[in-house]
Amino acid sequence: MLRAEGVEVVYGGRVVGLHSVTLELPPAGAVALLGANGAGKTTLLRALSGLLTFHDAEVRKGQVSLEGESLLDVAPEQVVGRGVVVVLEGRRVFEPLTVEENLRAAMLGGQGRAGRSGSMDTDRLDWVYGLLPPLRHLRGRRAGFLSGGEQQMLAIGRAMMTRPSYLLLDEPTLGLAPTVAGPLMEFVAGLREQGTALLVVEQNAGTALDVADHGYILESGRVVMDKPSDALRRDPDVMEFYLGVGEGGQEGSLREVKRYRRRKRWYS
Amino acid sequence: MAALFQLVVSGVALGCIYALVALGFVLIFRATGVLNFAHPEFLLLGAYLILTFGSAGLGLPWGLALIATIVVTALIAVSFNAVVIRRMMGQPLFAIVIVTLGFGIALRQIISVLYGDAPRAIGSPWGAATVTVGEATITWTNLITIIVTVLIVGAFLAFNRFSAYGIGMRAAAFDEEAAAAVGIPNRRIHMLAWALAAAIAAIAGLLLASFPRSAVPELSFVALRAIPAAVLGGFDSVAGALVGGMLIGLAEVSVLSTQSGYADVVGTNFHLVSAYVVLLAVLWVRPHGLFGTPEIERV
Numbered sequence: 359m360l361r362a363e364g365v366e367v368v369y370g371g372r373v374v375g376l377h378s379v380t381l382e383l384p385p386a387g388a389v390a391l392l393g394a395n396g397a398g399k400t401t402l403l404r405a406l407s408g409l410l411t412f413h414d415a416e417v418r419k420g421q422v423s424l425e426g427e428s429l430l431d432v433a434p435e436q437v438v439g440r441g442v443v444v445v446l447e448g449r450r451v452f453e454p455l456t457v458e459e460n461l462r463a464a465m466l467g468g469q470g471r472a473g474r475s476g477s478m479d480t481d482r483l484d485w486v487y488g489l490l491p492p493l494r495h496l497r498g499r500r501a502g503f504l505s506g507g508e509q510q511m512l513a514i515g516r517a518m519m520t521r522p523s524y525l526l527l528d529e530p531t532l533g534l535a536p537t538v539a540g541p542l543m544e545f546v547a548g549l550r551e552q553g554t555a556l557l558v559v560e561q562n563a564g565t566a567l568d569v570a571d572h573g574y575i576l577e578s579g580r581v582v583m584d585k586p587s588d589a590l591r592r593d594p595d596v597m598e599f600y601l602g603v604g605e606g607g608q609e610g611s612l613r614e615v616k617r618y619r620r621r622k623r624w625y626s
Numbered sequence: 627m628a629a630l631f632q633l634v635v636s637g638v639a640l641g642c643i644y645a646l647v648a649l650g651f652v653l654i655f656r657a658t659g660v661l662n663f664a665h666p667e668f669l670l671l672g673a674y675l676i677l678t679f680g681s682a683g684l685g686l687p688w689g690l691a692l693i694a695t696i697v698v699t700a701l702i703a704v705s706f707n708a709v710v711i712r713r714m715m716g717q718p719l720f721a722i723v724i725v726t727l728g729f730g731i732a733l734r735q736i737i738s739v740l741y742g743d744a745p746r747a748i749g750s751p752w753g754a755a756t757v758t759v760g761e762a763t764i765t766w767t768n769l770i771t772i773i774v775t776v777l778i779v780g781a782f783l784a785f786n787r788f789s790a791y792g793i794g795m796r797a798a799a800f801d802e803e804a805a806a807a808v809g810i811p812n813r814r815i816h817m818l819a820w821a822l823a824a825a826i827a828a829i830a831g832l833l834l835a836s837f838p839r840s841a842v843p844e845l846s847f848v849a850l851r852a853i854p855a856a857v858l859g860g861f862d863s864v865a866g867a868l869v870g871g872m873l874i875g876l877a878e879v880s881v882l883s884t885q886s887g888y889a890d891v892v893g894t895n896f897h898l899v900s901a902y903v904v905l906l907a908v909l910w911v912r913p914h915g916l917f918g919t920p921e922i923e924r925v
Contacts, residue, residue, distance in 0.1 A: 412803045414716075438809030450804035452797040463797035466790055467809015479790075520809050 359384055360406060360442060360524045360555070364420035367401050367410065367579075375401040375415065376579045383524055388547075388556040390566035390587065392600055393576035399559045400447055402576070403526050406557075407444040408434040424524075438467045441523035447532065447559075449509040451516070453502030457493060460501050460512055461486060461519050468520025486515045489552065490545055507538035511545065518549065525549060526557045531565055543569060563600035567591055575600070628761035633883050634876075639768035641875020642775035646830035647852030648859065648867035649782065650823035656799040656862050657819030660711065660722050664730035666849035668824045671699040671733070672831025673841040674741050676748050688751050696828045703824030704817055711820075712813070730846070738843050745840040754837045767836040774833065778826060779868060786864065791818060799862075851878075851898075854905040860918020869916060874901045 360383040367376040376398045383389050393399050404410045405417055408429060422429045424440055432440070452460050465479060487494040493515050496504065501512055510530055517525060530546060531539035539562075547569050550556055560566035567573055573590045575583040583590070590596050647669065654662045675698055677683055679691035686694065706729060714722045752766040786792040798805040798815045806812055827849075834848060835841040855874045859866020882897035908916065 407807065409803060409807060412806070433813075434806040435809045435811045438807070443809070444807050446804055446807055450801055450807075452800045452804070454800055455793065455796060459793050460797070462790065463793045463805070463810060464808040466794045466811065516808050 359423075359425060360557075361423050362402065362406060362420065363423070365402070365405055365417055365422060366419040367398075367405050367415055368418045369401075369413065369415040374579060376405065378420065379576070379579070379581050380420075381574055381581065383555050383557050385523065386550065386553050386555050387572070388550055388558070388570040390563070390570035390573040390590075391557060391559045391576060392561075392563045392566060392573060394561070396578075397576040398579040399576055400528055401579075403444050403528050403557070403559060406526060407442060408432055408437040409444065435467045438520050438522075441521070442526070443468070443517045443520050443522040443524070444526040445513050445517045445528060445530065447528040449506070449513045451501040451504070451509050451512050453500070455501055456497065457499055457501055457504070457512055458483070458497040460516050461493075464516045464519035468522070482519060482521070486518050489518060489549065490515045505538075507534050507542060510534065510542060514546065514549075518554075522554055524555045524557070526559070528559045529561065530558065531560065531562055539565065563590075563596070631759070631762045632764065633879060635762075635764050635768055635772075637876040637879035638872065639771040639875070640879055641872035642771050643830050643834050643848075643871075644852045644855045644875050645868045645871025646775055646778065646826050646833075647849050648856040648871045649779070649864065650827045650830075651853065651856040652859070652861060652864055652867045653819050653823040653826075655856075657795060658707075658711065658715075658816050659719060660726065662823070663723060663727040664706070664733060665726075665823065665827060666846035666852075667730045667733035667737075668699055668703060668827035669831030669834060669849045670737050670841075670843065670846050671702060671824075672696070672828030673748060673835035673845055674737050675699060675828070676832055676835075677741065677746060677841065681749050682746070692832070695832070696825045699828035700821040700825045703820045707816060707820040712816070734843055734846055741841075743843055745842045747837070747840050748832065748835045750832070750836045752836075765837065767833065767838070770836075771833045774829065778829065782822075782826075783864070791815070795819065851901045854901040858905055858908050858915055860915030862919055863915070863917035866915055866917030874904055877901065877904045 362379055362381045364378045364380055365376055366374065366378055369375050379398070379402060381389070381391070381402065391399050391402065401415070404413065404415070405422055406429070410416055411434070417430055424442060429437055429440075429442070452463060455463065461483060462479070465482065490511050492508065493511060496508060501509065504512065514527070514530070527546065530542065534542065543565055546556065546558070556569060558566045558569055567587045567590060570587050573585060573587050574581050575596070583593070583596070585593070591601070647665065650665050650668070651662065654660060654665070672695055675695040676691055679686050679694040680688060710725060710729070711722060714725065750767070752770060755766045756763050757766065757769065786796065794805070794810045795815050795818065798810055798812055802812055831845065834845055851874065852871065855870040856867050857870070858873060859868070859870035877900045878897050881900040885892055885894065885896045
């Protein structure tokens with residue numbers, strides 16, 4: 359169980375990014391984290407993965423724990439070593455390196471480190487190529503020259519090289535055409551069958567709820583809703599504001615959309 | 627013909643030393659974003675520590691003394707990184723660079739107090755021996771410099787391209803947060819960069835202090851001319867450092883051999899600034915250096 363409990367994150371000593379957020383990702387589970395821009399989704403992922411240090415931020419209250427052990431004050435690469443890995447927003451592949459080098463770079467860390475033995479390394483590469491077959495054909499290409507969808511797949515493959523128990527994905531479909539995003543999310547759903555728990559952060563709520571069995575909605579740094587995916591889908595507010603579906607299952611007309619331009623806030 | 631051949635060999639040999647020094651600058655810069663102004667003093671450490679460990683001091687056999695010199699230089703660099711630079715990460719880059727400058731000055735003074743300012747022969751085993759190729763006479767120092775550089779550069783390129791840590795180092799140089807996010811140990815990568823750069827600098831220092839030259843504190847100024855070599859190559863490119871070093875070595879030696887004919891125009895020490903003339907000319911045409919990344923914005 360990867361768990362954030364009452365987490366408050368502060369940027370630069372004064373700006374609060376999260377207020378008392380509690381979230382649970384059970385082993386081999388799948389959770390969606392929804393919310394608008396600036397809601398704190400990325401901040402929560404940074405808190406879970408130890409990357410807050412890169413952004414002059416810290417967890418001021420609350421606890422982040424993995425299987426009951428605190429992850430606070432654990433260096434990011436050691437968090438990865440314990441089985442929690444995040445795929446950062448915007449893909450962030452190592453552009454000057456080839457696809458295979460990107461994957462091999464991730465072999466320095468991770469669970470059950472291969473160490474020096476070459477055969478283990480190849481095993482792990484083969485395993486990832488098996489999970490994401492398109493990467494095998496791209497192995498010699500420079501990562502910077504790949505398309506957005508290919509880069510996202512590489513970013514996921516790179517994270518899988520660390521053999522994570524918990525995979526956190528930050529906006530995996532951001533900027534991708536729907537025809538690319540669809541198959542990509544099928545690969546992501548397939549990772550669950552490997553026993554990897556998924557936390558999917560998305561603005562595209564429909565996509566995330568398809569993969570997840572539980573969803574959290576974050577607004578202005580607070581969890582405002584926390585329900586099983588099915589219940590979220592049926593929630594009229596979620597339908598209106600996150601799934602873009604009007605009452606009665608119809609897509610709202612443009613005139614009605616305009617009326618809803620105001621932001622719905624649950625906690626006020 | 628023989629004169630030209632001799633000239634090219636000594637130009638290439640000098641270029642090799644510049645290339646090794648520039649490689650060290652580039653390694654640390656790529657890994658940590660810091661331009662290490664203490665790097666020239668790592669060369670001095672190489673040239674002087676061999677006096678302590680070798681026949682002039684503890685009397686270790688040459689091979690052992692060499693290894694001890696390299697290891698101690700690397701240890702000093704790694705400790706400097708661990709004690710000072712790591713703690714300053716996140717501070718303005720300018721402040722960190724100035725601290726390296728200060729560390730370099732301190733090292734130079736300590737060396738000058740411990741060993742004195744007089745030139746000292748480091749007693750390399752090949753001494754003043756030369757080989758004769760046709761009519762040309764070439765010093766063993768130059769030959770060994772070229773051979774050692776080829777070996778070091780070859781080994782480094784293989785490490786950079788194929789080893790897990792080499793790949794990790796390039797990955798971290800491109801995006802440190804993304805590297806940390808997939809478990810690449812950035813601290814260890816930084817340490818490795820400092821150790822490698824200092825070890826290579828120690829070897830370059832030894833070569834630089836070998837016959838006909840000797841160990842003098844001014845050797846660190848020679849090393850400063852490797853900065854144009856690194857800048858010429860683009861500063862974040864390993865290949866650029868090598869090509870830049872070679873270009874500047876050749877330019878310096880050819881100016882040195884021809885300037886006596888133009889002494890009334892350029893004077894007698896023009897070779898010392900030739901590196902900067904080449905640098906100006908190249909940056910005029912290619913502001914990011916020969917192999918540099920245009921996007922780079924640090925420093």
